[in-house]
Amino acid sequence: GQQLNQSPQSMFIQEGEDVSMNCTSSSIFNTWLWYKQEPGEGPVLLIALYKAGELTSNGRLTAQFGITRKDSFLNISASIPSDVGIYFCAGSGGTSYGKLTFGQGTILTVHP
Amino acid sequence: DTEVTQTPKHLVMGMTNKKSLKCEQHMGHRAMYWYKQKAKKPPELMFVYSYEKLSINESVPSRFSPECPNSSLLNLHLHALQPEDSALYLCASSQDRLVSATFGSGTRLTVV
Numbered sequence: 001g002q003q004l005n006q007s008p009q010s011m012f013i014q015e016g017e018d019v020s021m022n023c024t025s026s027s028i029f030n031t032w033l034w035y036k037q038e039p040g041e042g043p044v045l046l047i048a049l050y051k052a053g054e055l056t057s058n059g060r061l062t063a064q065f066g067i068t069r070k071d072s073f074l075n076i077s078a079s080i081p082s083d084v085g086i087y088f089c090a091g092s093g094g095t096s097y098g099k100l101t102f103g104q105g106t107i108l109t110v111h112p
Numbered sequence: 113d114t115e116v117t118q119t120p121k122h123l124v125m126g127m128t129n130k131k132s133l134k135c136e137q138h139m140g141h142r143a144m145y146w147y148k149q150k151a152k153k154p155p156e157l158m159f160v161y162s163y164e165k166l167s168i169n170e171s172v173p174s175r176f177s178p179e180c181p182n183s184s185l186l187n188l189h190l191h192a193l194q195p196e197d198s199a200l201y202l203c204a205s206s207q208d209r210l211v212s213a214t215f216g217s218g219t220r221l222t223v224v
Contacts, residue, residue, distance in 0.1 A: 033212050042116075042202050042215035043155065088154055092211075098143075099168060100213060102154035 006089050006103030014111050019076040021106045023089035028069040030093025033100070034061075038085045046087075047074070079110050114139060116216035118203050124222045127193060133219045135186040135203030144186040145213060146178060147202040155202055155215075161186060162208070193223045 006023045013019060023032070031050055035043035047058050049065035049072060056063055062075045072091075076083055089103040116137045125131050135144065143162050147155035159178045160168035166178065175197075177189040186203055200220055204213040 031211065035215075040217070040220075042204075042217045045212050045214065048212045086152065098160055098162070099145075099157050105152070105154055107152065 004089060004091060004101055004103040006106060008106055009104065010107040010109070012109045012111065013079055015079060015081060017079050019079055019083070019108060020073060021087060021089075022071060022073040023091075023103045024071040025091060025101075026070070028093075029091030029101075030069070031091065032063070032065050032072040033090040033092070034063050034072070034074045035088045035090060036085045037088065037105075043088060076108075079108075081110050081112055084108055084110050114214070116203055116205055116214050118201075118216035118219050120219060121217065122220045122222075124224060125190065125193065126224055127195070129193075130189070130191045132190065133188040133201055133203075133221075135188075135216060136184055137205040137214070138184055139205065139207075139214070140183075141205035141207055141214070142183060143206045143208055143213075144180065145204040145206075146176075146186070146188050147204065147215075149200040149202055149218070151200075159188075190221075193221075195223050198222045 004023050004025050033048050034046045037043045047063040052069045053067045054065040060077045086105045088105045090100040092100050119134045146158040149155045157170050158172045161180045164180045175192050179187040200218040202218045204215045206213040
């Protein structure tokens, strides 16, 4: 099946720093999604991308759908302690019709 | 109502017990999902229901039995589980199978 390579696996940053993480795939997706998960909770959707080349912002978050449809990145600007959590990319469409394929996650730690 | 509600939040069961996990959404979504998640790993798809019919079963053992009584409800019946089945079980829903999914907070299952 399709696989997503998400990097980095973990990040330890100081409050105020910018963060960047990305996902790549060997096959195309029609939709890229970015989720954040905090301990004891389910993943929460941050940004959804539906068109190749699309660049979308949500507050301090910016994500892009790569033009090859095989990659996506998520940037967080001016990080704050509540940004702590696990960030997952997910793709759907292509050969994974009707289901989400998740990346392995990026564990973000923000030091005050 | 933009939530997916899962009950119970925590469940401890013996290997000979029978229990059920419940999921409810009132967003009019026609696709519903069960995922299994181990600590610090991405969610793994178990089942997909589309328009109340099972459309994807990811080769899940028969000790897990899904049921979709109506378009708002999704159950997961558990029987003769093993300790390795201990995990966070997440329910999700989406408008259809091609768009982003909304997740519930999950049921933390411990098999003893």
